[in-house]
Amino acid sequence: MYALLSGLVKYMLQKDEYYVLILGLDNAGKTTLLERTKQLYNPGYAGIPMNKITTTVGLNVAKVDIADKNRIIFWDLGGQTSLQSLWNKYYEEAHGVVYVVDSSDPDRIRQSQEAFDQLVGDSNLENVPILVLANKQDRDGCLSVVQVKEVFNQSARRIGPRACKVEPVSAVTGEGIRPAMEWLAQTLVRNSKHRPPKRRDIS
Numbered sequence: 001m002y003a004l005l006s007g008l009v010k011y012m013l014q015k016d017e018y019y020v021l022i023l024g025l026d027n028a029g030k031t032t033l034l035e036r037t038k039q040l041y042n043p044g045y046a047g048i049p050m051n052k053i054t055t056t057v058g059l060n061v062a063k064v065d066i067a068d069k070n071r072i073i074f075w076d077l078g079g080q081t082s083l084q085s086l087w088n089k090y091y092e093e094a095h096g097v098v099y100v101v102d103s104s105d106p107d108r109i110r111q112s113q114e115a116f117d118q119l120v121g122d123s124n125l126e127n128v129p130i131l132v133l134a135n136k137q138d139r140d141g142c143l144s145v146v147q148v149k150e151v152f153n154q155s156a157r158r159i160g161p162r163a164c165k166v167e168p169v170s171a172v173t174g175e176g177i178r179p180a181m182e183w184l185a186q187t188l189v190r191n192s193k194h195r196p197p198k199r200r201d202i203s
């Protein structure tokens with residue numbers, strides 16, 4: 001009986017941790033998205049004022065509890081061309097990828113798709129689910145989610161059978177982030193036969 005109860009308590013004090021990379025070109029809105037996600041899921045969190053966010057050179061890490069038993073550790077990397085060569089150092093550990101696209105910058109959409117094509121073709125990301133966020137939907141005249149999908153469909157062969165979804169969001173207003181993150185959390189759980197989570201005591 002004691003063993004049963006202590007096992008139950010231990011289970012209740014554990015969470016499954018999934019590591020998710022936030023990637024995309026510089027200025028796509030990755031760090032803004034991370035800050036907004038932290039605010040949405042941690043009501044007491046005031047966060048960094050949006051106008052104080054500057055280009056990422058190192059790495060921003062944040063723990064977010066999306067569902068009761070599931071915790072996502074986000075790794076937000078810098079998107080500048082010189083920093084993209086560091087992305088693949090994290091692929092082996094990643095359970096998922098959030099790829100952020102600046103929908104208000106049609107001039108760089110092709111460049112964004114090319115960087116995406118390279119990452120989906122990397123064997124260390126095989127079977128890893130990908131959430132593509134068509135960000136900055138609050139901006140007038142931005143590309144619609146359908147237009148972003150048309151461009152990213154060119155990577156269809158490399159995406160293969162893995163779970164991949166394109167969702168419209170605004171990191172500034174927060175619109176669309178919750179449904180997108182909930183899809184991601186469910187998909188990470190469904191994909192755990194390929195990339196099992198790390199079970200950890202709650203801290």
Ligand SMILES: Nc1nc2c(ncn2[C@@H]2O[C@H](COP(=O)(O)OP(=O)(O)OP(=O)(O)O)[C@@H](O)[C@H]2O)c(=O)[nH]1
Pocket residue numbers: 024025026027028029030031032033050053054055056057077078079080100135136137138139169170171172173
């Ligand atoms: N209008 C609007 N602006 C946004 C949105 N998301 C980000 N921005 C702006 O885009 C700029 C770049 O945002 P960051 O979050 O620093 O972009 P990043 O992708 O982290 O850039 P790097 O760290 O250089 O890779 C900032 O001025 C943000 O305020 C959005 O949803 N709507």
Ligand SMILES: [Mg+2]
Pocket residue numbers: 030031032054055056076077078079
């Ligand atoms: Mg950044």
